[in-house]
Amino acid sequence: MQLRKPRRGRVSQALALMTANLLAAVGAHAQDASPGPMDAAQAASVTSDTETDLGYTRIDSAVLFYQEAGGRVRAIEPTLTATLNSNSGDVLSVGIVSDTLTGATPNGAAPWKQSQTFVTPAHPPSTTATVTTASGGSTLVTIPGTGIVSRQYVVAPNTLPVDTGFRDQRWGLNLGYSTLWNPSTRLSVGASASNERDYTSASFTAGVAESFNQNMTTAAASIDFEYDLSRPFFGTPTPFAVMSADQKGPVASKTVASLVVGVTQVMNRYWLAQLNYSVGTTNGYQTDPYRILSLVDPTSGAPLQYLYEGRPGSRIRQSLYFANKLAIGPTFADISARAYIDSWGIKSVTAEVSDRIPLTSHFFVEPEGRYYTQTAASFFRNYLVSGQPLPKYASSDSRLGAFSAVTWGLRAGYDITPHAELYLQGESYKQTGVTHPPGAIGGLATQNLFSGASATSVVLGFSFAFY
Amino acid sequence: MSVRLATPPHPSLSAVPEGLIYSFRAMASPCEVRVDSFDAGMVARLGEVAEAEALRIEQKFSRYRPDNLIAQINNANGAPVEVDPETAMLIDYADIFYRVSRGLFDVTSGVLRRIWKFDGSDRVPTRTQVREIMPLVGWNKVIWRRPFITLQPGMEIDLGGIGKEYAVDVTLLKLAARTKAPVLVNFGGDLRVSGPRAGFGRWRVAIESVDREGVPEGMLQISHGALTTSGDARRFLLKDGVRYSHILNPRTGWPVKDPPRSVTVAADTCMEAGLMSTLAMLQGRGAEKFLRREHAQAWWMR
Numbered sequence: 001m002q003l004r005k006p007r008r009g010r011v012s013q014a015l016a017l018m019t020a021n022l023l024a025a026v027g028a029h030a031q032d033a034s035p036g037p038m039d040a041a042q043a044a045s046v047t048s049d050t051e052t053d054l055g056y057t058r059i060d061s062a063v064l065f066y067q068e069a070g071g072r073v074r075a076i077e078p079t080l081t082a083t084l085n086s087n088s089g090d091v092l093s094v095g096i097v098s099d100t101l102t103g104a105t106p107n108g109a110a111p112w113k114q115s116q117t118f119v120t121p122a123h124p125p126s127t128t129a130t131v132t133t134a135s136g137g138s139t140l141v142t143i144p145g146t147g148i149v150s151r152q153y154v155v156a157p158n159t160l161p162v163d164t165g166f167r168d169q170r171w172g173l174n175l176g177y178s179t180l181w182n183p184s185t186r187l188s189v190g191a192s193a194s195n196e197r198d199y200t201s202a203s204f205t206a207g208v209a210e211s212f213n214q215n216m217t218t219a220a221a222s223i224d225f226e227y228d229l230s231r232p233f234f235g236t237p238t239p240f241a242v243m244s245a246d247q248k249g250p251v252a253s254k255t256v257a258s259l260v261v262g263v264t265q266v267m268n269r270y271w272l273a274q275l276n277y278s279v280g281t282t283n284g285y286q287t288d289p290y291r292i293l294s295l296v297d298p299t300s301g302a303p304l305q306y307l308y309e310g311r312p313g314s315r316i317r318q319s320l321y322f323a324n325k326l327a328i329g330p331t332f333a334d335i336s337a338r339a340y341i342d343s344w345g346i347k348s349v350t351a352e353v354s355d356r357i358p359l360t361s362h363f364f365v366e367p368e369g370r371y372y373t374q375t376a377a378s379f380f381r382n383y384l385v386s387g388q389p390l391p392k393y394a395s396s397d398s399r400l401g402a403f404s405a406v407t408w409g410l411r412a413g414y415d416i417t418p419h420a421e422l423y424l425q426g427e428s429y430k431q432t433g434v435t436h437p438p439g440a441i442g443g444l445a446t447q448n449l450f451s452g453a454s455a456t457s458v459v460l461g462f463s464f465a466f467y
Numbered sequence: 468m469s470v471r472l473a474t475p476p477h478p479s480l481s482a483v484p485e486g487l488i489y490s491f492r493a494m495a496s497p498c499e500v501r502v503d504s505f506d507a508g509m510v511a512r513l514g515e516v517a518e519a520e521a522l523r524i525e526q527k528f529s530r531y532r533p534d535n536l537i538a539q540i541n542n543a544n545g546a547p548v549e550v551d552p553e554t555a556m557l558i559d560y561a562d563i564f565y566r567v568s569r570g571l572f573d574v575t576s577g578v579l580r581r582i583w584k585f586d587g588s589d590r591v592p593t594r595t596q597v598r599e600i601m602p603l604v605g606w607n608k609v610i611w612r613r614p615f616i617t618l619q620p621g622m623e624i625d626l627g628g629i630g631k632e633y634a635v636d637v638t639l640l641k642l643a644a645r646t647k648a649p650v651l652v653n654f655g656g657d658l659r660v661s662g663p664r665a666g667f668g669r670w671r672v673a674i675e676s677v678d679r680e681g682v683p684e685g686m687l688q689i690s691h692g693a694l695t696t697s698g699d700a701r702r703f704l705l706k707d708g709v710r711y712s713h714i715l716n717p718r719t720g721w722p723v724k725d726p727p728r729s730v731t732v733a734a735d736t737c738m739e740a741g742l743m744s745t746l747a748m749l750q751g752r753g754a755e756k757f758l759r760r761e762h763a764q765a766w767w768m769r
Contacts, residue, residue, distance in 0.1 A: 009761030011746060012739070014567045019738045022560050023636055360666040361503070361649055415647060417506050 056419070058083045062461035069454040072162065073103040081174075089180040097194075099170040104162035106451040108291040108396045110383045111160050112303055113443050118161065118292075121234035121247045122151035150245030160451050163290070170196040184211045188222075198289075200229040203256075218264040224280075226256035232289045239310025240390050243292050254284025262321075272325040282315040293396050294383040301442030304386050309395040311379070317342040332356040340374075346400065348374035354409075362415045368427075370407040376400065382437060382449045398451040403433035405452075420464035430454045478518060480511055485664060486648070489514025493521035494529075494631050496655025500638075503665045504648040513646060517638045521654055524634040528557070530577065530625045540616055541623040547615040555614050557626055557633065564742060565606045571749045572742065575618075576717035577625035578603045583722075585713040589706040597720040604717055632695060632741035635659050639737075659693035659737045674731055674766070685766065693737040697744035698729035714748045723751035730754060733764035 008016070059082050066075040081095035107118060155161040171194060178188035190205045207222030230236055235249030258280030265273050287310055294303040323336035338350040354368035377400040379393040406429075413423035431452030436445065478491040486503035487510040500517045502510045530537050540548045550558065561574045582592040582600055602608075603621045610617040618624065631654050639652045643661040650661040651670055660670050669688035674696060687694065704711040711722045730747045734740035743763050750757040758765040 009763075011567055012734075012743065012761045012763060015564070015739045015742055016735065018560055018563050018567075019636075019736050022556055022633075022738070023640065023736065025556055361647070361663065362665055417504065417509070417648075419509075 056085050056465040056467055058085070058463065058465040060461065060463045062459055064457060064459050066455060066457040068103065069456075070160075071104060072453060073101060073105055073455075075102075076100045089186075091176070091178045093174070093176040095172075095174040095176075097170075097172040097174070099168070099172075099196075101168045101170070104164040105290075106398070107161050107163045108288075108293055108309060109155075109161040109303065109306055110294040110296065110396070110444060110449060111155075111158055111447045112294075112301075113157050113447070114302075115157050116155045116161055116303060117152060118155070118163070118243065118306065119150050119152050119245050120163075120243060120290075121245050122149040158447065160448070168196050168198075170194055170199075181208075184215075185209070186211075198230065198232045200231070202227050207260075216266045219262070220264070221259070221261045224256070224258045224260070227253065228256070228284075229253050230285055230289060236285060236287070236289045237308035239287065239393070240307045243306040243308060249289075252285030252287075252289075254282055254286055256280060256282045258317075270327040274321075274323040276319075276321040276323075278317075278319050278321070280317045282317070284313060286313065286315060287311045288395070288397060291395065291397060293381060293394055295386050296383050296441060296444065298385050298387050299442055301383075301440070301444035303383075307384065309397070310393050311395055312344065312393050315342055315344055328355070330358050344400070345376070345378035346374055348372065364413050366411040366413070368407070368409040368411070370409075371404070372407075373404040374402060376402040382440075383444065385441065396451070398431070398433065398453070401433060401450075401452075403431050403450070403452050405429060405431045417464075419466065421462070423459075423461045423463075425459040425461070427457045427459075428455075429457070478514065480507060480514070485668075486510070489517070491518045491521075493518065494525045494634070494655060496631075498654045499651075500642065501651040501653070501670075502642075502646065502648050503650075504646070506648075509646065509648075513642050513650070516641055516645070517652060520638045520641060521634050524630055524637070527554070528626045528630040530623065530627060537624065537626065540618060543618060545617065545620045547610070547612075547617040549614050550616060552614075554626075557629065558611060558616060558624075559613065560738075561626065561629065562606065562611055568742075568746055568749075570606075570718050571716065571746060572628070573604065573606050573717035574624045574626060574628060575604050575606050575609065575622055576715060577627075578621075578623050579715050579717070579720055583704075583711075583713070583715060585704055585711075587705070589704060591704050591706045591711055601720050604720065628745060629738060629741065631655060632657050632693075632737040635693070635737040657693070657695045657737050657741055660689060660691065663690040674729070687731070687733075687766070689733060692733060692735045693740045694731060694733050695737060695740040695744050696729055696731040697741075697748045714751075716749065716751075723749055725752040726750075727754050727767040727769050729768045730758070731766045732758075 059080070061080050062078070064075065064077040064079075066073070066077070068074070077097060077099045079095065079097045081093060083091060083093040085091050109116065109118070153164060172192065173194070174190065174192040176188065176190040178186055181187050186209045188207045188209075191203065193202045194200070203224060203226035205222055205224040207220060209218050209220035211218045229251060230253070231251040234247045236252040237247055237249050241247070258278060260276055260278040262274060262276035267273050289308075291309045292306040293309055295305040295307050296303055317340065319338055319340040321336065321338045323334065326333045326335065333353070333355040336352045340346070340348040340350075350370065350372045352368070352370040354366055356364055356366040358364045377395070379391060379395060380400045381391070381394045382396055384390065384394060407427055409425060409427035411423055411425040413421050415421050431454060433450040433452050435448045435450040437449060440447070440449065478489065481488050481490065482505070483501075486501065486505060487507060489500045489502075489510055491498050491514070498517070498521055500510070500514045502513055504510060526532065527535055528537060529535065530541065532538060536548070536550060536554055540550070561572070564572050565574075578600060582596045584590060603619070608619055608622065609624070635652050635654050635657050636659060638654075639650065639659045639661060642650045642652065649664045652659055656675075658672065664670060669690045672687045672689065672694055674685040674687060712726050714723045714726050715721070716723050726748045730744045732740045732744040732747070734743060743758075743761065743765070747754040747758050747763070747765065747767070755767060758767070
């Protein structure tokens with residue numbers, strides 16, 4: 001029998017109201033998770049945070065498989081996170097992550113109608129095991145009379161130049177702790193560190209969240225500091241230096257400081273809204289030490305030299321994020337939008353929608369869609385032209401160019417027990433941009449100069465909690 | 468209360484195709500918690516939570532125990548008694564519903580049972596007996612200034628009319644906060660579910676015959692909310708061909724005339740369902756008219 005409710009009588013109405021009040025008060029006394037039908041706030045807790053798991057320890061494990069189209073980057077990333085919830089609301093989380101990246105990444109040069117040969121520094125012979133002629137498609141050459149070992153690879157005509165000798169392994173560790181300072185104030189601190197062969201990063205974050213208006217409103221602020229060290233085995237190249245095997249440079253660092261302030265509001269039983277503003281400043285070395293640009297002939301467009309790229313040392317980013325969680329019938333929808341602007345000239349907009357649909361009480365599916373579009377950084381160049389004065393900064397990184405991207409995904413989850421969930425998520429990501437920019441020089445007019453990626457990813461995850 | 472339950476004497480765990488059942492006795496009734504899960508450890512823990520809650524509420528609000536707050540209130544002999552917040556909330560609730568029901572729901576009506584003993588005999592009290600006891604009945608004679616309650620000497624209150632339903636609601640909320648699995652809480656036929664069963668299935672509930680114990684008279688299915696049944700079964704007096712129902716009108720001290728043999732009501736919560744079915748019975752011959760006017764989801768037997 002479905003409870004279809006026509007206009008109710010005087011007694012029914014009075015009873016419904018007084019009973020709701022009584023049981024709400026009892027719920028507060030019992031100090032349990034809020035009773036009654038699942039609302040948007042609870043949906044949020046069910047789908048994301050674990051802070052309502054008072055007394056429970058939750059283990060989240062997942063493996064991400066990521067593959068870019070065209071044999072480009074492939075990543076396998078297992079993660080493991082343990083979240084310990086005390087009965088008094090303290091939350092401690094420890095996470096480890098490991099990435100293995102292999103495949104080819106665009107080196108920044110423009111494609112050309114003839115084959116192109118790139119010569120880069122190679123690891124000293126004692127550590128050359130990571131680059132082999134068989135798998136990397138590159139050759140190690142000792143430059144005669146110098147003892148300098150170079151790595152050379154050849155890119156076929158009319159194809160995007162990619163460096164295939166690319167393999168990296170990353171380890172990361174995250175720690176987080178949050179505690180209820182008083183019933184309405186939550187303090188949190190966190191630290192993380194990660195290390196890969198040529199990059200080390202450490203960060204620290206601290207935040208405070210204050211609930212008021214009977215927990216209907218939460219205001220939060222957090223600060224974040226990050227220190228990164230970029231240390232390619234050949235050092236960081238001087239911007240616009242000619243790419244060569246004999247490359248030496250210093251280790252370079254950058255610092256990031258950011259601030260996020262936000263407010264989360266329970267609009268009604270079915271709607272939770274969040275508004276965040278963040279501002280961050282990055283100072284130091286932000287250039288990609290492996291990335292080059294083609295310096296081309298001003299009439300034919302033929303590559304003459306390959307120069308290392310250079311980016312400004314300062315970047316200020318601001319973003320505004322508006323997110324909503326909605327309980328729509330038995331489903332939970334996430335609808336969010338983000339606007340971003342930075343001092344490099346990039347403006348971007350993101351819109352994202354997902355809807356979690358329970359098919360049974362144990363099984364749900366969650367389709368998602370995301371649209372992203374950005375303008376180019378002021379120093380973005382597909383290539384540099386010989387004979388013209390060099391710009392102060394230049395990069396051909398497609399992530400700094402203008403592009404749009406669409407993501408489609410589907411997540412399916414199964415509750416094996418009330419405290420154990422298995423899920424599988426698939427995503428398809430496709431970037432589009434200007435392939436033939438107007439005014440391309442000579443033979444470059446017929447080349448596809450857009451180096452953006454398309455990718456497919458699959459996440460297999462298992463999460464369980466125990467008391 | 469007459470939803471069919473087969474309960475062993477001690478707490479036990481048994482299996483049905485959809486999950487596990489934890490059964491126990493409390494409030495002089497068979498009680499059970501059904502969970503659509505085969506995690507025996509979890510269901511046992513949920514069952515223990517339910518049993519502890521049922522026993523806690525029984526101990527706290529039973530009028531049959533000599534050692535609780537209710538006994539203290541009923542034996543205060545005109546002195547004010549201070550009550551705890553939970554008791555105060557239930558008294559507030561009874562106070563409001565006394566007015567909403569225009570005096571038909573009255574937690575002071577229990578003293579009528581001193582003269583009305585429904586044992587199937589013909590011992591109907593005399594008009595004089597009823598007239599003499601009526602000064603001890605009437606919530607309007609109670610002084611309730613939260614948190615102090617003062618009864619006239621000889622009066623009694625009995626929160627049993629809402630205690631079991633309250634226990635079901637509170638227990639269900641506690642269990643639903645601890646598990647995502649579908650749960651049904653049934654204390655002596657007053658029941659509430661956390662939501663649909665696994666696969667959007669409905670819970671099937673048998674309505675027991677009011678005349679023959681253990682014989683189902685109908686089958687209902689619910690996916691949300693609560694079900695309670697009030698009945699006039701097996702407890703009555705028969706004198707000179709007149710059947711005196713055990714449903715007593717606290718305003719007159721006499722049984723209501725021609726109540727349905729049973730009324731089953733569905734509502735969002737057990738307390739709402741229970742009070743609607745109780746109030747319907749108190750309408751006597753007008754029960755069906757009352758339920759229709761209130762647009763209640765109800766089934767009745769005459």
